[in-house]
Amino acid sequence: MRYRRLGHSGLFVSELCLGTMTFGGSEGMWGQIGTLQQEEADALVRTALDAGVNFIDTANIYANGRSEEILGQSLKNLGVAREDVVIATKVHGPMGEGPNARGASRGHILDQAKASLKRLQLDHIDLYQIHGFDPVTPITETLEALDTLVRQGLVRYLGVSNWAAWQIVKAVGITQARRLAPIA
Numbered sequence: 786m787r788y789r790r791l792g793h794s795g796l797f798v799s800e801l802c803l804g805t806m807t808f809g810g811s812e813g814m815w816g817q818i819g820t821l822q823q824e825e826a827d828a829l830v831r832t833a834l835d836a837g838v839n840f841i842d843t844a845n846i847y848a849n850g851r852s853e854e855i856l857g858q859s860l861k862n863l864g865v866a867r868e869d870v871v872i873a874t875k876v877h878g879p880m881g882e883g884p885n886a887r888g889a890s891r892g893h894i895l896d897q898a899k900a901s902l903k904r905l906q907l908d909h910i911d912l913y914q915i916h917g918f919d920p921v922t923p924i925t926e927t928l929e930a931l932d933t934l935v936r937q938g939l940v941r942y943l944g945v946s947n948w949a950a951w952q953i954v955k956a957v958g959i960t961q962a963r964r965l966a967p968i969a
Contacts, residue, residue: 786801786838801840805852806819806852807819808851809855810848810851840870841871845878845880853874857904872911872912873911875914876897876915877919888921888922891927891933913934914943914944916946924952931943943969
């Protein structure tokens with residue numbers, strides 16, 4: 786397996802990343818995407834790790850949090866040392882019925898990071914990503930919330946997913962101007 790730096794950081798990740806969107810689905814949309822449960826997920830994670838994969842990606846929204854739970858349990862079941870894996874998860878989609886249970890607001894980001902850590906059974910997230918652009922929340926609010934998580938030690942690196950290039954450039958400029966944790 787070859788490893789590459791994550792962006793301009795000092796973190797090395799395998800060129801292949803194990804995605805876990807197929808973990809935990811049972812009915813509805815998530816059942817159509819994938820229905821891997823604990824035993825099957827354990828086998829898949831073991832195979833990936835044995836092949837040299839150290840980078841595993843999930844999201845709070847995958848199977849309504851079940852993917853994170855299964856991944857966290859797999860790491861525990863397999864006795865994986867925390868320093869041997871790079872765990873990425875994401876936040877943005879709806880995790881409840883209320884109007885504040887979605888998006889990239891400070892409250893949603895902070896609440897969901899803690900919920901993801903609990904589901905993953907981890908003390909920190911290696912790469913925390915905003916899983917889509919939120920046109921309602923000021924981008925500065927989003928970036929300051931992410932910076933808070935880094936300063937608290939709950940998150941090590943930051944990223945974005947499903948953003949347009951101009952949105953990323955704007956975010957990078959804001960993080961530099963305000964001396965916030967950078968987007969890796």
